[in-house]
Amino acid sequence: MVTDKPAQAGHCPETASREELFRRLDELIAGYQGQAGGLIPVLQIAQGLFGHLPADVVQRISAGLGKPYSEVAGVITFYSFFATRPRGRHVVRVCLGTACYVRGGQQVLAALKKELGVDVGETTPDHLFTLEVARCFGACGLAPAISIDDEVYQRVKPSKVRELLVRYREPVRAAAAQGVKS
């Protein structure tokens, strides 16, 4: 589902204003116009700019590249990489590729769902974590694997997921305790 809300700077990796982000998006689209296979890179970069792909951004891309809206949405919903809702500060991905699946990836996922209190594709209410699943990130030798942001963790045990998450929670707590706005 797409949110009707415009992209909010608050959850963006970029702190530029919304107008500024759209200006950059237009530039980006212009660079790819008429180029076969331009859609996926544009979506990737746009997601980098806005943090996710809200409806107004998707419409701008669809109109700009002259690609039907339904087709652009079809591409976005096909790849789990793309998000149409704001993501949390950290993205937790559980590998469900064959090796990880066989070696308990499902149980790790269940433990994470329980620990975070969200389902796949959802974000915790404090906007700290988004839970996703992925195909394979090439860590099959030491399955089951998960990744948090760009860090890959191998041989993850369901009982140990809380421990893994602590270090991502702590800095925020520490910052909050000092009264510093994160």
Add this chain to the structure above:
Amino acid sequence: MPKLTIDGIQVEVAEGATVLDAARQAGVRIPTLCHLENIQAIGACRVCLVEIESHRDLAAACVMPIADGMQVHTHSPRVRAARRTVVELLLSEHDGDCPTCSRNEDCELQAVARELGIRENRYPGEKSRRREDASTPALVRNTAKCILCRRCVTVCGDVQGVTALFPQYRGFKTAIGPAFDQDLATVACVQCGQCAAVCPVGAITERDQTDEVWAALSDPHKCVVVQTAPAIRAALGECFGYPPGTLVKGKMVSALRRLGFHSVFDTNFAADLTIMEEGTELLHRLRKALADGKDAHLPMFTSCSPGWIRYAEYFHPELLPNLSTCKSPQQMMGAVLKTYYAGKLGRKPAEMFVVAVMPCTAKKAEARRPEMNASGFSDVDVVLTTRELARMIRQAGIDFKALGEGQMDSPLGESTGAADIFANTGGVMEAALRTACELITGRELPFPNLHVRPLAGLAGVKEASIPITETVPAWSFLKGATLHVAVAHGLGNARQLIERIRSGAAHYHFVEIMTCPGGCIGGGGQPRLTSDAVRQARLAAIYQEDEHRALRKSHENPAIQQLYADFLGHPLSHKAHELLHTKYTPRPRVS
């Protein structure tokens, strides 16, 4: 030409043909689901599997190219077992209940299951996700019945150039639908129903409004009248076993009387009226542009196809001033029925209930447009498609084939051959030219049998040029001019034509656009399945109807002349504007 055998039958087929083509030539039937002649061959459903000698795997006949010396078996035990498995797997995901489904007995999945003799479900599995979408006036979707054949995607994208539907998500979650699986009403869909016309199952269908009509018919306070579009008479018979192209006007009228309508009128009457209004509008624009040298928004585009109107509102708002301001014949008829005819009956507009039988789903949406209420009430209350009328006739227990030949009521049932051809691509243009050229030159349109041949037939974009060598004094400024006209059917073709006009590659005075391939005879509400052969048969039937008429030009219709004399005054009069003309609004493509 390559030779091969299909079940031992020798055939010679053209290079590049598929095994399915060869089998058809050999008179051997191979079941299909995702295949759509001339439109889609993607090998997705695997229902058409065949065995080819010396090939290890079974092949999908619809995409398998033929080769010289091929030996194909279409019904070997291995083939039958494989097809069965394929269909059983489809059924295992299919969340449908045939007895309550609108496609019951008109369903290709049901037919294939029957053909393969499937009696049990060996794979009870998880059902497709049910997502019902009744957000639009014309169509109802239910993804639980979708078999992912993608016919609708190809038709909406490649034929209509709208692409409102596309596969969303993936794997078991795949859903065919609008962007992000949202409601159809939130995206640019023109409600043409071409998706519903090709869907093999009950996953996209017309909104069934037969109950609303039954309720009105049994309401003693209502005067329920019906009008039928020109295209119905050439197609309704197919629902009762007649071959495509059988004209059943008389039986249709008899059936409507049996259903209990107060009176039965012909939308053709309003088609003649449209020609008077639209033809006059064209001449006014020509005068403004050619004699007064002002911008008159040429070319003028026809406005009788509501899918095209929505298409222009979504995708070409800059063309809205070029659209004729005429309402479609359906809406003109409704407006006249609720004002002029109600007055004759001594009834209030509120007591009139107007049903329109149309080949079209977009007309359902058109009837709901808030501005279409000349009498203060909706011009048209309910639009039924050809398929829904057939359903009502069956529900009433009427033996259609046994009916006699009924007659339309007078005077709003009287019409000319020019109105009949509104059903065909090129027909509105031909009808307009029959009247406009005669008004300008004082002579009959100079084409054999009044048919403008270059504008007829299934070519996607057609054009003609008519030199005007002499005129009556009032139109002398047109002397020596050449009238350039063009016709497109199917919105994908319309898009190409519009591109040529916009780029300056082509110049026309008048352009006819019909939303559906073939025109109204190929409408989204017509009996399924409309192939090109069916289109040709219906087109020919309509021309035959036209040629058998005593009157073949709209301005010669005495009932129309009477209506102007009694009520409207003259074409484009103030009253005509109030009742018969409308305006258009640009629409956002996503809301």
